[in-house]
Structure formats: structure tokens, C-alpha cells
Amino acid sequence: xxxxxxxxxxxxxxxxxxxxxxxxxxxxxxxxxxxxxxxxxxxxxxxxxxxxxxxxxxxxxxxxxxxxxxxxxxxxxxxxxxxxxxxxxxxxxxxxxxxxxxxxxxxxxxxxxxxxxxxxxxxxxxxxxxxxxxxxxxxxxxxxxxxxxxxxxxxxxxxxxxxxxxxxxxxxxxxxxxxxxxxxxxxxxxxxxxxxxxxxxxxxxxxxxxxxxxxxxxxxxxxxxxxxxxxxxxxxxxxxxxxxxxxxxxxx
Amino acid sequence: xxxxxxxxxxxxxxxxxxxxxxxxxxxxxxxxxxxxxxxxxxxxxxxxxxxxxxxxxxxxxxxxxxxxxxxxxxxxxxxxxxxxxxxxxxxxxxxxxxxxxxxxxxxxxxxxxxxxxxxxxxxxxxxxxxxxxxxxxxxxxxxxxxxxxxxxxxxxxxx
Numbered sequence: 001x002x003x004x005x006x007x008x009x010x011x012x013x014x015x016x017x018x019x020x021x022x023x024x025x026x027x028x029x030x031x032x033x034x035x036x037x038x039x040x041x042x043x044x045x046x047x048x049x050x051x052x053x054x055x056x057x058x059x060x061x062x063x064x065x066x067x068x069x070x071x072x073x074x075x076x077x078x079x080x081x082x083x084x085x086x087x088x089x090x091x092x093x094x095x096x097x098x099x100x101x102x103x104x105x106x107x108x109x110x111x112x113x114x115x116x117x118x119x120x121x122x123x124x125x126x127x128x129x130x131x132x133x134x135x136x137x138x139x140x141x142x143x144x145x146x147x148x149x150x151x152x153x154x155x156x157x158x159x160x161x162x163x164x165x166x167x168x169x170x171x172x173x174x175x176x177x178x179x180x181x182x183x184x185x186x187x188x189x190x191x192x193x194x195x196x197x198x199x200x201x202x203x204x205x206x207x208x209x210x211x212x213x214x215x216x217x218x219x220x221x222x223x224x225x226x227x228x229x230x231x232x233x234x235x236x237x238x239x240x241x242x243x244x245x246x247x248x249x250x251x252x
Numbered sequence: 253x254x255x256x257x258x259x260x261x262x263x264x265x266x267x268x269x270x271x272x273x274x275x276x277x278x279x280x281x282x283x284x285x286x287x288x289x290x291x292x293x294x295x296x297x298x299x300x301x302x303x304x305x306x307x308x309x310x311x312x313x314x315x316x317x318x319x320x321x322x323x324x325x326x327x328x329x330x331x332x333x334x335x336x337x338x339x340x341x342x343x344x345x346x347x348x349x350x351x352x353x354x355x356x357x358x359x360x361x362x363x364x365x366x367x368x369x370x371x372x373x374x375x376x377x378x379x380x381x382x383x384x385x386x387x388x389x390x391x392x393x394x395x396x397x398x399x400x401x402x403x404x405x406x407x408x409x410x411x
Contacts, residue, residue: 044381045381045382045383047382048378048379048380048381048382048385049380049381049382049383049384049385049386050378050380050382050384050385050386050388050389051352051376051378051385052347052375052376052377052378052379052380053347053349053382054346054347054375055346057346058379061379083263083267086259086262086263087256087259087260087263088256089256089259121345121346122345122346122347122373122375123345123347123372123373123374123375124343124344124345124346124348124370124371124372124373125345125370125372128372165266168263168266168267168270169266169269169270171267171270172270172273172274172277175274175278176274176277176278179278189288189308190288190306190308190355192355192372192374192375194374194375194376194377195377196377197377200377200378200379200380201377201378201379202379202380202381202384204381204384205379205380205381206379
């Protein structure tokens, strides 16, 4: 059996699918975030030991790290849909890219904000021009720039293309953020973020962190699909199927 | 060439350009940030004399001394090659301790002491509950003891 994937590339076909998926992703997100937060905040060690003796404030990582991961992942998704849209001229890809941007911006902001709250007690400062902090801030500006550029151009098709190009050029920041802590000798660098490695995080800390990540990922699906449905309806407003949908939802 | 293939090539070229820019940005990040100096560079007088700069390294063990006013601390910072004495008045960050990495911002006084306006502590990648960290530490010490005694036993047996 072959599935005709191009069928789902039509906004009219994807609109009802997205509608059916939203409640499921929403429920999974709510469950995983509640479990992850309770686990991280109440069932893990009160403080860390060894060479990194952080006190209770270390618990911010249960929000901070998943948010930072999602901020980078969603940018890859944004740039990916932008590239597909530019090459194949598919309408839904551009709508998908546009729907992802606000969620990505929110997670980038969350990562920066929680990072500042953590940095004050541990490092001794809310903000430092550390390579990772700086590149994450630039990622936030890229998301904002994408949204601003898109809304600055009235013609939707031109706005899609211009913003997609910006998204692809901004792709530069993702590996920079990821590799911004490759300082060969920590004592020779001013960077405050150090090399990180999931292997040196104890499982009792890593698993709630991954639970939160899956929860935020699930939330992203739900939020992006909800936004996507609005974008589809707005852009396809002239089509007959949209009037059918609206008539059906009005009676329901 | 079809229009779609042309666009594919254009997006491909854009990605190549992006990859080039990434490489340049990463190599720029790797080179030293201009206002950061290691204790060795400070001892070799490579630092600016009239501007604020940062010095970073490890806090030398047993050098942290709190002064009589209760707020000023003196300690020494090393990169395992040279040592710079630092004086700082203020509250130290939580992760500051002897043997750990710090970055201090300030200027060198005429007496050769680095007067810091800001002292930042670094953290490392290990995220362990204290019990686990203690167990690892004990296991490490046990391993060393075992190794040394294990190496000694055959020698004493032959003697």
C-alpha cells in the first residue's frame, strides 16, 4: 500500500487532520509537563554534589534545558519548512513555518529568562556576553525578525519567500549555539557555560528533564497546529471548502 | 533545468553559504576574546594598564582570606602556570570555592594586585545528587588503594 503524502500537503486536507490531532497532543503535553515538573521539583535530590555543588536553584534546569533544546529544534523545523516551501512552492509549508515561529520565540525567551534567574545565584550575574548566551539571544532576534519581516510585507506570497530566506540564513545560529562551548581548556576562556554531556547527568535528573522535553515538544505540536488552522482559514478564505467548514462548525 | 531544480540549486547554494558563515563564526569564538587574559598573560604584562579587563582561571587552594571588614576577600587565581592575586569587595557567587574556575573583571593596581569589580563562578557538566557524587569519590579512592596494594602484593611475595 502506498500513501499519497502529497494529499496531506493540501491545506484543505490537513485542516481536519490538525484539528483531530490537537486534543491528543494537548493531553499528552499536559500530562508530561505536570509529571515532569512534579518529578523534577519534588522527587529529585535537593542539591547537587561533587565538583558542581549547586543548591536547590539547580532545579531551574528542568525548565531551562528543555526550553533551550526546543528553541533550537523549532528553529530547524522553521528553516526546514521554509526551504521546502521555497523549492516546491507548496502553500502549506510556508503556513507551517509561519505557525512555528511564535512558539519557537516563546521557548527561546523562556530559556533566556530562566537562565538569567539561575545565573544570578550560581555564576553571580543575570547576564554575561558568554558565547552561548549571546548566540541564544541572536536566535531570539531571528525569530522576532522572521515574524516582523513576514508581517511587514502585505503580499502573502512575497512575505513567505522573504521570511523563508531569512530563516535559512539564520540557520547559521543553530550549530553556533550547539558548539559554542567547545573551549579546549576552560581556564583559557571567558565562557561561563561549560562543555555539557548527557552522560555526566545522573539518570535521576536526566529522566525528568527528558519528560519535560517531550511534554514541551507535544505542546509545540498542539500550539503550532492550532495556529496553523487559523492561518489556513485566513489564507483560504476565498475557497468554497472554508465556507462549508464554517457553516458546519456554526451548526455544531 | 526545470524551475524547481533551479530553486533547489539556489537553496543548496544558500545552505553552503550558511555553512561557511558558521565555520567562520565558530573559529572566531574559539580565538581568544580580546579583553580576557590568563594569569600567564597578565604576568607577561600583555594586559591593558588603563582599561578594565577580565582574568580567569582556578582559585588556588588555601588562598581565600576574608578581610576584617567582612566583605573584602583576597584570593589567588592560577592557570597552572602563573598566579595573580585578586582583591574583591562584595558578595561571592554560590559556586565560588577554592579549586573552582572563576572569571574576574577589574584592573591591576600599582601593587600588582588585581582589584576585581565583579567575580563570576563557573559551573561544570556534572549533575549528580550528593550521595552519588560521594559514592563515585569513594569508589575512585578505593580503586587507587586497590591498585597500589594489588601492585605491591606480587612484589612482596617474590621477596
